Every structure is written in structure tokens, then in C-alpha cells.
Amino acid sequence: MKVSILQFPGTNCEYDTVHAFKQLGAETEIVWHKAESIPEDTDLIVVAGGFSYGDYLRSGAIAKFSPVMKAVTTYANNGGKVLGICNGFQVLTEAGLLPGALKRNDNLHFISKHHTLKVENSDNIFLEKLSNGDVVNIPIAHHDGNYYIDEDGLKDLKANNQILLTYSDENGDVKNPNGSVDSIAGVCNIEKNVFGLMPHPERAMESILGSDDGVKMLEGFLAS
Amino acid sequence: MITAIINVSLKAGVLDSQGKAVHHALDSLHFEGVSDVRVGKQIVLKLDTADKTKAMTDATKMCEDILANTVIEDYKIELI
Numbered sequence: 001m002k003v004s005i006l007q008f009p010g011t012n013c014e015y016d017t018v019h020a021f022k023q024l025g026a027e028t029e030i031v032w033h034k035a036e037s038i039p040e041d042t043d044l045i046v047v048a049g050g051f052s053y054g055d056y057l058r059s060g061a062i063a064k065f066s067p068v069m070k071a072v073t074t075y076a077n078n079g080g081k082v083l084g085i086c087n088g089f090q091v092l093t094e095a096g097l098l099p100g101a102l103k104r105n106d107n108l109h110f111i112s113k114h115h116t117l118k119v120e121n122s123d124n125i126f127l128e129k130l131s132n133g134d135v136v137n138i139p140i141a142h143h144d145g146n147y148y149i150d151e152d153g154l155k156d157l158k159a160n161n162q163i164l165l166t167y168s169d170e171n172g173d174v175k176n177p178n179g180s181v182d183s184i185a186g187v188c189n190i191e192k193n194v195f196g197l198m199p200h201p202e203r204a205m206e207s208i209l210g211s212d213d214g215v216k217m218l219e220g221f222l223a224s
Numbered sequence: 225m226i227t228a229i230i231n232v233s234l235k236a237g238v239l240d241s242q243g244k245a246v247h248h249a250l251d252s253l254h255f256e257g258v259s260d261v262r263v264g265k266q267i268v269l270k271l272d273t274a275d276k277t278k279a280m281t282d283a284t285k286m287c288e289d290i291l292a293n294t295v296i297e298d299y300k301i302e303l304i
Contacts, residue, residue, distance in 0.1 A: 058293055065290070094293065101295040103234070106241045148238060148296050179239070 001026040001222050004042040006072070006088070008033040008063045013049035013085065013202065020202035020214065021046075024222055033066040044081045044221050045072055047088030049141075049200060059102060059144045060090030069095055081125065081221065082194045086142055089186070089196035098189055098196045099157065100149035105142070106179025112141040114210055115177060117185050117199060118168035121161040124192045128223065129216045135172050136165075136213035138199040140185075145198040147180035147187075154181060160190050165197060226271045228283040229302045232292045233264030267291055279303055 003021045007014045007030050018028045029039050033052075038045060052063035063069065069091075076082045076097055084092040092098045105111055119127055119134040130136070149157065157163050164186040169175040176183040178198075186197025201214030234240045240262050247261040269286070271279045283301045292299040 057290070061290060061293065093295075101293050103238070103296060104241055106239070108241055108245055146241075150295075179241070 049086030
């Protein structure tokens with residue numbers, strides 16, 4: 001299992017992501033944004049979190065034009081697996097690989113804390129180790145995490161089981177920290193090979209650091 | 225040389241949290257008669273052309289490709 005992790009100027013979660021996947025026994029490689037191809041034996045691309053290009057203009061807006069993103073788009077269109085975490089999710093929506101957009105949090109604050117999430121759809125490789133209705137404890141750290149999609153888009157997400165996770169309380173009831181439509185924390189594309197979420201599973205790998213619920217999430221990619 | 229003034233703002237119907245916060249601040253300062261506030265951003269481009277049609281075509285493409293996210297934002301282009 002080989003995981004290629006993208007690095008733009010301003011990315012800051014790439015080494016956490018390396019650490020998390022190494023812990024699971026995967027081989028990892030950091031790929032600089034100027035690369036025009038993805039390492040050949042890549043099983044999963046992770047667009048890591050951070051502040052690519054300083055979040056100038058909009059979060060993820062400038063990163064989508066990096067040379068590596070063309071290769072990522074080709075890889076995804078050929079069925080390759082791609083996971084965007086936090087800023088990576090923003091990049092994937094800006095690039096049109098995932099539906100919707102991420103707006104400024106409703107309360108205008110940067111939110112950094114552990115948050116519980118409810119698994120909405122586990123019939124995909126990312127969440128297959130979990131079951132629908134499970135609640136996981138994963139850190140969030142974002143300013144622009146307010147997921148927006150119009151009504152028609154939301155209907156499509158629901159009809160195709162594309163909503164992965166929603167923000168909830170510890171019982172799985174809705175608790176929305178940032179104003180996201182339907183409390184959505186993560187979605188996938190209709191083909192279920194491109195995944196994006198604002199919370200950071202790579203920061204929840206050891207219980208001594210608050211939670212190891214990220215293990216069950218990232219492990220899904222290793223099983224397939 | 226043509227200057228393109230581009231205003232980007234959240235679409236009508238998309239909640240503008242910054243606008244709401246500014247509205248609240250105006251109320252706190254007792255400015256009356258403000259029924260709504262929308263906050264956007266302005267991007268000013270100096271274009272090396274004298275052809276207004278070309279300038280409008282180019283600026284529109286720039287807005288569609290990068291300057292606005294049309295999932296959530298509208299843009300208006302003014303040429304001077």
C-alpha cells in the first residue's frame with residue numbers, strides 16, 4: 001500500500017499524514033505541487049490540510065491550478081482513490097472533483113477542538129470499517145468549514161449516499177459547529193473514489209492524544 | 225489600457241455571515257434604516273487592450289476560472 005501525500009506552499013499537515021499512514025503500515029511519499037505526475041505505484045493520494053497559498057482569494061482556489069492537480073484529476077477520473085482533508089477538501093471542491101463549496105464558518109471564528117461526528121454512509125472504502133450511525137471523535141481546525149450546496153445538489157448527495165459524515169453530539173444527534181448545510185462534515189463523489197472532509201482523522205491516531213478513532217477511518221483504505 | 229473592476233459577492237440566498245456581523249455592528253452604533261448588509265470583495269485588473277469586447281471576454285473567463293467560485297458567488301464586471 002503506497003500513499004502519496006500532496007504538499008503545496010502552505011500545507012502543514014503532510015507530516016502528520018505521513019505519520020498516521022506509517023503507523024498503519026503503509027509506504028508514504030510526499031509529492032511537491034510542481035510534480036507533473038503521481039508516483040506510479042500510488043494506491044491513494046491524500047491532499048493534506050493546511051493553508052495552501054496562504055488561503056489567498058479563497059481557500060483552495062489557487063492550489064487547484066498547481067501542476068500536480070492535473071495529474072490528480074486524471075488519476076481520479078481513472079478511478080484512483082483520493083482523500084482531501086480540511087484544506088485538501090477545499091482544494092478538491094474548488095477543482096470540481098467534489099460537489100459543493102466551503103464558506104467562512106457562520107460564527108466567523110476559527111474553530112479548533114475535538115468534535116463528534118456521525119457516520120451517515122459506510123458503504124464506501126473510506127468508512128467501511130465503521131457502520132452507519134457510529135459516532136467518532138475527531139479534531140476539527142478550520143475557518144472555512146461551512147459546507148454549502150444548493151437544494152438540488154443536496155438531493156443528489158442524499159440519493160446517491162454521498163454524505164459521509166455529519167457533525168453531531170456524542171449520541172449522534174445533530175450539533176452543527178460551523179453552519180454547514182445539513183451539518184455535513186464530509187462527502188464523496190458519485191463514483192465513491194474521491195473523498196473529502198473537514199475534520200482531521202490523521203490527528204486522531206492515539207488514545208493518549210485524545211482519540212484513536214481516526215485509525216478505523218484511514219484503515220479502510222488499507223483493506224481494499 | 226482598460227481597467228476592469230470586478231465585484232465578487234455571495235449569491236442571493238447564500239447566508240453572508242460577515243454581512244450579518246457588520247449589520248449587527250451598525251445596529252450597535254445606532255445607525256438606523258439599514259435593512260441588509262452584504263460583504264464582498266473587489267478585484268481591479270489593468271488589462272493591456274483597448275478593445276472592450278475582448279476585455280469583457282477575458283475578464284469573464286478569469287471570473288469563471290478562478291476569481292469567483294460560482295457555486296456560492298456571483299460577480300459583476302465594470303470596465304472603465
